[in-house]
Amino acid sequence: MPDERNIWCVTSKGGWAVKREGFSTPLRVYNSRDEAWRAAKQLATQGHGHAFLQELDGKIRDQA
Numbered sequence: 001m002p003d004e005r006n007i008w009c010v011t012s013k014g015g016w017a018v019k020r021e022g023f024s025t026p027l028r029v030y031n032s033r034d035e036a037w038r039a040a041k042q043l044a045t046q047g048h049g050h051a052f053l054q055e056l057d058g059k060i061r062d063q064a
Contacts, residue, residue: 005049009033009040011056018043037062 002022010017016036017026027043030036037053041064044051053062 005047007040007044010054
């Protein structure tokens with residue numbers, strides 16, 4: 001079962017999307033991976049969840 005507190009940073013058309021786990025619609029799309037990853041970590045911290053950075057190949061590169 002998805003945990004809505006978790007935030008994913010994934011590639012998207014036009015940049016990097018920040019999404020809540022279990023939702024397909026991004027909260028926001030950023031131009032750079034670093035910018036999106038910072039936002040994802042901040043949202044996860046605020047929501048008492050975890051942040052996941054997923055690379056182009058689908059592998060999780062980092063988590064916080």
